[in-house]
Amino acid sequence: MNTRPVWVEIARKKLIANYLELRRLAGNTVEVLAVVKANAYGHGMETCARLLAGAGAEWIGVTSVEEGIEARAVCPDAKILVMSGLWHGEGEAAIEHRLTLVVWEAFHLDLLEAAARRFQLPAQSVPVHLEVDTGMSRQGVQANSALLTSILNRFHAESPLRLDGVATHFSAPEVLDGKDTAEQAALFAAAIEQIAASGLRPAWIHAGNSANLLRADPFPRALKESAAKLGAKLMLRPGLALYGYAPRFTEAGRAAIPSGMASAKLSPVLAWKSRITSLRYIQAGESAGYNSTFRAARPTKLALLPMGYADGLNRLLSNRGTVLVRGHHAPIAGRVSMDQTIVDVTGIPDAAIGDEAVVIGGRGETSISAYDLADLTGTIPYEVLCNIAARVPRVLVD
Numbered sequence: 001m002n003t004r005p006v007w008v009e010i011a012r013k014k015l016i017a018n019y020l021e022l023r024r025l026a027g028n029t030v031e032v033l034a035v036v037k038a039n040a041y042g043h044g045m046e047t048c049a050r051l052l053a054g055a056g057a058e059w060i061g062v063t064s065v066e067e068g069i070e071a072r073a074v075c076p077d078a079k080i081l082v083m084s085g086l087w088h089g090e091g092e093a094a095i096e097h098r099l100t101l102v103v104w105e106a107f108h109l110d111l112l113e114a115a116a117r118r119f120q121l122p123a124q125s126v127p128v129h130l131e132v133d134t135g136m137s138r139q140g141v142q143a144n145s146a147l148l149t150s151i152l153n154r155f156h157a158e159s160p161l162r163l164d165g166v167a168t169h170f171s172a173p174e175v176l177d178g179k180d181t182a183e184q185a186a187l188f189a190a191a192i193e194q195i196a197a198s199g200l201r202p203a204w205i206h207a208g209n210s211a212n213l214l215r216a217d218p219f220p221r222a223l224k225e226s227a228a229k230l231g232a233k234l235m236l237r238p239g240l241a242l243y244g245y246a247p248r249f250t251e252a253g254r255a256a257i258p259s260g261m262a263s264a265k266l267s268p269v270l271a272w273k274s275r276i277t278s279l280r281y282i283q284a285g286e287s288a289g290y291n292s293t294f295r296a297a298r299p300t301k302l303a304l305l306p307m308g309y310a311d312g313l314n315r316l317l318s319n320r321g322t323v324l325v326r327g328h329h330a331p332i333a334g335r336v337s338m339d340q341t342i343v344d345v346t347g348i349p350d351a352a353i354g355d356e357a358v359v360i361g362g363r364g365e366t367s368i369s370a371y372d373l374a375d376l377t378g379t380i381p382y383e384v385l386c387n388i389a390a391r392v393p394r395v396l397v398d
């Protein structure tokens with residue numbers, strides 16, 4: 001039962017429109033994998049995965065086998081890519097649920113081979129994707145390493161595993177004039193050449209997130225050429241942009257380019273709302289909240305919202321953030337508590353119990369975005385969205 005007035009609205013049409021827009025920008029020859037990891041960036045994985053698959057997404061990206069199993073329950077036909085390897089005890093579930101694993105450690109292959117043998121699966125029947133580390137130094141077999149050669153040797157004709165895809169991840173694609181992406185692409189292209197030379201024929205080559213997709217040149221030429229030589233299809237992996245936020249691009253000598261490439265039409269999918277549940281007036285000099293960090297400079301009307309940092313409202317928004325009430329910004333007064341937040345509605349004389357308070361959402365001048373909250377709390381919109389707590393119900397709206 002969700003009766004507490006704190007909720008998130010997920011706009012079905014916006015999510016689908018964003019996905020279709022990204023497909024259009026990627027072009028006909030490039031596949032778009034829809035990333036729904038981390039509860040679809042806080043938007044609700046089951047709902048988003050189902051909608052995206054319904055809109056035509058052939059590939060769904062998750063972070064773990066656990067998430068893959070949840071995605072499989074709502075996407076019976078999609079290809080589900082588990083992007084961060086697997087751990088002990090997960091091999092059989094991965095195969096049972098037909099998850100495609102991104103692998104790079106020898107033990108990933110051991111686990112999948114052992115599970116495939118237990119199911120007595122024939123040679124080449126379990127598709128896996130190999131990640132090549134081209135400079136992120138986070139996961140993946142390092143390009144140009146002896147390990148890459150020995151991992152490639154594992155994909156012999158009798159193995160139950162088949163090399164179906166090769167991937168890498170860029171570390172700074174939103175820096176438009178940066179050389180990192182070009183250098184990583186060159187290393188990746190060389191690794192693909194090595195893979196081709198060893199006789200392997202992966203069907204998919206993928207790299208690149210929202211920022212790559214929204215650039216004028218999602219794939220550097222070297223990558224397009226090596227994929228073409230291999231007869232493999234290129235794929236991009238956007239996450240954030242699906243949910244309506246373009247990365248902030250930067251270029252030397254220019255301020256941040258706020259909405260990415262000008263042609264992208266994306267709308268934020270998520271709105272976060274609450275309602276005023278109590279009102280009071282305090283006199284000049286009186287305080288509000290823990291440790292009296294808000295002190296009224298004038299007779300002040302305060303409204304209570306039944307939500308706090310346990311719902312994901314960052315405590316750094318204390319005396320800094322605002323919410324929208326009747327289309328006006330109501331400043332947060334004092335410290336955000338665990339389950340309660342006080343806002344100053346003095347400037348909004350009609351504010352009443354039951355009024356909606358918009359934490360993220362609104363339109364035009366009177367809107368608050370995940371970027372606004374991120375700027376006030378020293379982080380990125382990803383974290384703002386992911387931090388919306390599980391106890392906040394996600395409601396699907398049109």
Ligand SMILES: *Cc1c(COP(=O)(O)O)cnc(C)c1O
Pocket residue numbers: 035037083169208209210211237238239240241
């Ligand atoms: C999260 C993730 C993405 C999506 O990144 P966005 O910046 O949200 O578009 C793509 N690829 C990998 C490997 C990821 O982990």
